[in-house]
Amino acid sequence: MIITEKSTRKFNDENFYVNEISTYFLLPFRFLKINESHELIVNDIGDFMITPIGTVKQIVNRTFSKNENTELYYDLISNFIISESEKPELLPVIEARYRTKKSFLDNFTSLHIFVITLRCEHTCHYCQVSRVTENKGAFDMSFSDIDEGIKLMMQSPNPNVTMEFQGGEALLAFDKIVYAVNSANDQAKKFNKNITFVVCTNLAPITDEIIEFIKINNILVSTSLDGPEFIHNKNRRRPGNNSYEVTIEGINKCKNQLGQDRVSALMTTTSLSLHYPKEIIDEYIKQGFSNIFLRPISPYGFAKYNPKKNHYFIEEFLEFYKQGLNYILELNKNGQYIVEDYALIILKKIFTPFPVGYVDLQSPAGLINSVIVFNYDGYVYATDEARMLAENKDYTFQLGKLGSNSYNEIFYGDKSLEISDIFTNESLAGCSECAFQTYCGADPVLNHATQGDMYGFRPTNIFCKKNMEIIRYLFDLMIQDKNNEKIFKSWITGYNL
Structure with missing residues (x-):
């Protein structure tokens, strides 16, 4: 080998790097x-x-x-x-x-979930919370734990807090809800808090008495609607196999007495649902909803134990999601205003300077910072999904116990600090360099549930795969057709084109 020029490890003069263009x-x-x-x-x-x-x-x-x-x-x-x-x-x-x-961090925790009971009269095959049968009163939250939960909620620095009642079927413990709402309202006056109340229910136990209480206390109603009758009744079984009929009757009754904007519905995508995106969306329109949240099944509770009905690959869900979103855009172009909520959350992050309240797409993550869960047995968890893990004897995200641990021990204790080390996507490998970082979030609970550790491994991470492809597809749709971008912006402003 002939060396014609002596090599050197020295840097060139700074002028070498100046580009005149x-x-x-x-x-x-x-x-x-x-x-x-x-x-x-x-x-x-x-x-x-x-x-x-x-x-x-x-x-x-x-x-x-x-x-x-x-x-x-x-x-x-x-x-x-x-x-x-x-x-x-x-x-x-x-x-x-x-x-x-990042201003969602300014006032700290807003959403306080009270799992008021684990009892339920439905036997949904994808149930995430491992419900128990209706007659087991031992699975109701005690009055003393309700008091302790409210006490912690009042210590939140956030002046605007949400008290959400979940189950099981929350209305099976209606007496506990009445007690909790009345107690929270009394405490709110002392601590100058504004409280939003939400009850999550399948609507089967709803009565005129319950609706009247909900109306007087301005409580929001969130229910489940998986689509048309043949899907909903397959997914959400109950005695008599009439879950759909009961749900629709409850939705109509609540809308008539509470108002259209006081009732919302969520769907869960099962293996059966994957084949019917248009039919599911049409059902929401039929029932008078202008929003639908196309969400995948969660890998918690009973949802893990029925693979024929519950298991599918994330790629299959993404195909379902795209078909559904395309159909929704087609409907909007033809004059039917309907919004896909997950896309809307992302679009707000893309087009506005403001944070969103959706905890799954926050960084630092929404767990603890935005949401906390008080379980029926008094134990406190970082998220709703975290308490679902606990029903399967996985207590990784258990933060403490009502009446035993102080506010500081729960929110700033060793477990919270451990979680905080890995809940910011700006510092996670695979996220720190991702173009979608500012539009996405971090989910240590899902990472732990699906990959065995809170940090997660992005190349095979279903949270990452789902969000990266949905965000990419939203941009692709805007490139393909400027009308899609106009529709997306109309969703943000709330004005139909």
Whole structure:
């Protein structure tokens, strides 16, 4: 081998790196290929640009000139991708925008879930909470634990708190709900809290007396509707096999007496559901709903033990989701206003500077920071999914016990600190460099349940696979058709096109 020039490990003079064509500074950004012709560039506060493939390479290699790409150049500056000065002149604006994105942390925990009973008269094959039969009163929350839960809720620094009653079937312990609402209202006056009440129910036990109490106390009603009769009754069994009929009757009764906006419904996607996205959406429209949340099954409770009805690959759900979203967009274009709620949550993160209240898409994660769960037996958990794990003897996310542990021990104790080490996606491998980081969140509970540790492994992570593809697809839809973007923005503003 002939060496013609002596090699050196010294850096070249700084002038060697100066490009006469483009002299600008790179600000922090991430990027991803959206489709065969476009790529996405996103900065730390969620501002984005959709550009032709190869744009990022040109920006980094500084192979485009300001004169030849004037519009692109100034778009990059206005979106805080590049800067003409080493320290951007609008740095205070970036700082303020970042603080706004994270402002959900300002007041700490808002949602306080009271698992008022584990009893239920349904036997849903995907039940996440391992319900017990209706007559087992030992599985109701005690009055003393209700008092202790309210005491902790009043210690939250958040002036606006939500008290949500879950089960089992919450209305089977209606006397406990009455006690809890009356007690919380009394305490709210002392601690100057604004309380939003929510009851999650299948509506089977609903009576005129219950509806009257709900109306007087301005309680929101959340129920389950999995689709048309043949799907709902297969998914959500009860004696008489009439869950659908009972649910629809309850929905109509509540809407008539409480108002259309006081009743919401959630669906769960089972193996059966995968084949009928249009029929499920049509059912929601038929029942007068303008929103639907297309959500996958959760790997907790009884949902894990019936693979024929409950197991499917995340890729199958994503295909179902895309078919459903495309159908919803088609309906909107034809004058039928209906919103897909999961897309809406993501779109708000994409198009607005404000945080969203959906705990699964927050970073730091919503567990503890936004939600806490008081179980029927008095134990406290980081999330609703965490207490579901506990029903299968996995107490990884148990934070303490009502009446035994103080507010500081529960919210700032060793277990909370352990979780906090890995609940921020900005510092997680595979998330820190992801273009969708600002639109996504962190879910240590799901990581633990599906991968065996709270940190998780992004390449095989179902949370990551689901969110990455849905977010990518939303951008792809906007590239394909500008009308899709108009529809998406109409969902954010609440105005039908």
